[in-house]
Amino acid sequence: MRGNFSKITKMFSASVVAAGLLISAPARAADDTIKVGILHSLSGTMAISETTLKDAMLMLIDEQNAKGGLLGKKLEAVVVDPASNWPLFAEKARELISKDKVAAVFGCWTSVSRKSVLPVFSELDNILFYPVQYEGEESERNVFYTGAAPNQQAIPAVDYLMSEDGGSVKRWVLEGTDYVYPRTTNKILEAYLKAKGVAAEDIMVNYTPFGFADWQTEVSAIKKFGSAGKKTAVVSTVNGDANVPFYKELGNQGIKAEDIPVMAFSVGEEELAGLDTAPLVGHLAAWNYFESIDTPENKKFIADWHKFIKNDKRTTNDPMEAHYIGFNMWVKAVEKAGTTDPDKVIDAMVGVSVPNLTGGYSTMMPNHHITKPVLIGEIQADGQFETVSRTPGLVMGDEWSDYLPDSKDLISDWRAPLSCGNFNVATGKCGGKGTN
């Protein structure tokens, strides 16, 4: 009995050791790779936009590996699917950081998904690269915003429409989907327009629900608003799927871009791919990148993309460029810091400068936003945009809008010794409030 028992203990301990070896074997193998988390919805409503970004990240990681990896190690992508479910974003982010031990995460699209993961990133101290244009009013130590802040998209777009080239617009319709990004952007734009001397009765603001499909009333209201004898334009923050029926209704009701142009902030090449664009020629969009930009970097990027995705009909778009910039910045910062330790990388990120796809360099600023050119493009019959205006220099992302009373005194600087995301210059204290 005793012998038997000792035999059992021996066997048990041997198996424990074996199991330990088995477990540690992949763990040691993992030490030779650097893991990169990709947090984009692959199912649900947002899959339409986010799947492309997942593929773009996989391509960038492949290319980096082909160049010999990073710090002598291979990069390994860890893809999770938060399924367009905002709380699930936080869970999946936690899983990526705690379980998979990723060095950085590239992900999120909607503002609400970003807000949902913020606490996770600051608690577990990791890095998030957020590639989509957003409403601003936020600056977090653990987040790098590679998409446009309002002053890198909305304000220059309105400036263009006000200019002689853009048609000297005097009357404005701010049409948006009812959620945080359009509401904040329109609040900023309204304040900006009023500061420029536009009367309140010359601004019409209207919101529609997500996925809105019946635009008849809205389009005829725009038509009516536009018949007051002043040049009218629509600034559209309509999101996602609602755009296609919106543009179809505009076309059917005969609103031409020459008469009432629509300037969109959420319509890119990918959204136009589901549309017959012939009736839309001349409607506008403001971005920091267009697929039609004629630079050698962009040509190479498009060719690589078509090769990677094995389909030369697939378009490229602005958030893809943002990931391109963000990923290259991260690679550079890791090389500079000599480690993937998030704290050191966050400090090394500020000041890193990498080429963008529009023929210049983008630099990470102390407020964790980047510098970008702002482009205004007109929709062409082939579903591409043609650049009709480009800011002369690079525009620095301004996280706290100067046009909102709550945030005009705030600045963000994550360098020591300030190291604060919402420093109030009026009170001289860290910790002010934004509008949301």
Added chain:
Amino acid sequence: MNLFRTIGLMLLFLLATMSSSGAGETDLRGIIAKFATAKGFSEIGAVVHELAAAGDPAVERPLAALADGNLYVRKADSLVFAGKEAGESVQLFDPLSGEASGEAAKDDITKIKVNNTLRRVIRDALGTLTLGAKDPAVRIAAADTMFKTPDAANIGPLDTAIASETVASVRALLEQARAASVLVSDRPDADKLAAIALIGARGDRDAVSLLAAVEANSSDAVKQAATAAIANINSTLAFWDAGQNIWYGISLGSVLLLAAIGLAITFGVMGVINMAHGEMVMLGAYTTFVVQQVIRTSFPGLFDWSLVIALPLAFLVSALVGLIIERGVIRFLYGRPLETLLATWGVSLILQQAVRSIFGPTNQEVGNPSWMSGSFNVGQLAITWNRLWILVFALTVFAVLLYVMKRTPWGLQMRAVTANRRMAASMGIRTPWVDALTFALGSGIAGIAGVALSQIDNVSPNLGRGYIIDSFMVVVFGGVGNLWGTLVGAFSLGIVNKFLEPYAGAVLGKIVVLVLIILFIQKRPRGLFALKGRAVEA
């Protein structure tokens, strides 16, 4: 009148001599060559003005090419060509004569860029030049452009055109365009007042727009007349607006009817809470997409028929999938609504993800056939063709379905089985097959609804999601088990929604409708048209 005509003819003669002596072909080429060196939109605009000022109808070709973005400069010799893209290269044509002049690689030429402002300048310039065109439609377009962009300089050419115009309707438009130009000229007030009367009679939004501009910067008498005319037009337009709202409501109602009518069978008649109903609609839309793809690649001539071809196919595809779902899942769950709800919800997720994996997550482009594009006016009411056809289609589907349910043996069996299953079975009806075919019918109808909805909505895996709630709302509101209830429910919800929207906005409007339905259901739990009799208790 005679005097008028003589002056007109003299002017015409003058114009003709000016164009032949003033700007010869070489001069025009000289102006066109300036496009090669023009920098920025304002300089290109200046060249356009110069071309238009030459007054030669021959400039229509290069200007139209420029407006369409088809004017190029060859980098090697800075010559300007009209171009037509053909794959990687561009076919070049002479900008004036249109003769072919070889090809060029895309990298060897630069496109002359245009923007909205420039396109408008070109449109205005072309308006004056095409006033004498043979095609009345072109003349109407020209008159329309000149009405919207009045210019004192237009009065002369318009007078000429009015004098020689033979079609009465076009002449009326030309006279309105002339009146618009008179208003911005420095003619005496008497002329302007006459012009305001003419424009006021036109009575549409463009007229208001024009008069509002006049009102803002005129002398007193004219100003008062303009204000009165605007008020007059606006009161008529208010009447038309109400009509517009009813039409929008009917149109939204037809969409709701289409989306809900299949559910009226699967949920209304059979009592199956089918959460995968929206996905049947989506499958119909994707069938349309596939049909159009095949037509585009193999039989481009048939494109206008694509929807007609897609209809039976969409019905078959969705009906087949419905049949499989009924045989595979639902038949095990009859009488257990909660399980049915969860199971069909699961099926809907599976179908969505399947479509996403096969076709990709992005929107697919489904084109509108020519007979479904554009709009026409009834008075001041703009009616878009696609909405009108969808209304006609929805009503047709409803009529056919009603006939099937009420007048065919199959319909009788369907109603018998749902009324009393055991009795029907004892009468020799094979109830399981009737169940399966009824479910397939409901799904198939959802499929053909998808064909119609592909014309106004995105074709994406999420298409069905947007319609499922609305469909249930319509069926419950109209009365479960009653097709007429679905019809009335759909149209009343549509009209109420569209009447609320202009006042409450789309978001609040939707909420108000939902609250109204909840209150209504409290009062009448069985909906508008409640079934009476023993069938209800079963």
